[in-house]
Amino acid sequence: MTIVKNSIATLHYTLKDDAGEILDIADENNPFLYMHGVGGMIPGLEKALENGSAGDHIVVSVPPAEAYGERNPNLTQDVPREMFSEVDDEEMVVGAQFQAQTDQGVEIITVAAIEGDTIKIDGNHPMAGETLHFDVTILDVRDATEEEISHGHPHGPGGHQH
Ligand SMILES: [Zn+2]
Known part of the structure; x- marks a missing residue:
């Protein structure tokens, strides 16, 4: 069976950035399931997995345009420290990430710099602007169930998880 629209694929992968630093891992303890062709996967990796089958090993580098997009400098802003009054000083460090309610829904924001009382x-998505280097092994490919197709996402071995 090969990966086509509405296939459910189970993957192991290692994701690295240009510097070779590991950004994410899905290993045997935590395999990654996705449904093919429904927009739940970054386009560059989805394209590389198309028509793949169990046992295939795929190494692919995905440029930002086919991953999380280029960085948008207009998405940075200075806010007063009091906006994060519930965050302890130890947690308020460069690189810390918080969820914020915005006009576009809940987004992840990252602390880029701390200058006195100004944060x-x-x-931007934490991986915006990054070329993503994937090393993927396809463990399993199956058809989606009707329930999965109607939900637009895979269900794990225990059934519905959303
Ligand atoms: Zn569901």
Whole structure:
């Protein structure tokens, strides 16, 4: 069976950035399931997995345009420290990430800099602007169930999880 629209694929992968630093891992303890062709996967990796089958090993580098997009400098802004009054000083460090309610829904913001009582926050996706280097093994490919197709996402071995 090969990966086509509405296939459910189970993957192991290692994701690294240009510097070779590991950004994410899905290993045997935590395999990654996705449904093919429904927009739940970054386009560059989805394209590389198309028509793959169990046992395939795929190494692919995905440029930002086919991953999380280029960084948008307009998404950074300075906010007063009091906006994060519930955050302890130890947690308020460069690189810390928080959820913020915005006009576009809940987004992840990253602390880009701290200058006294001013916090520079960055609303770009943490992987925006990054070329993503994937090393993927396809463990399993199956058809989605009708329930999964109607939900638009895979259900794990225990059934519905959303
Ligand atoms: Zn569901």
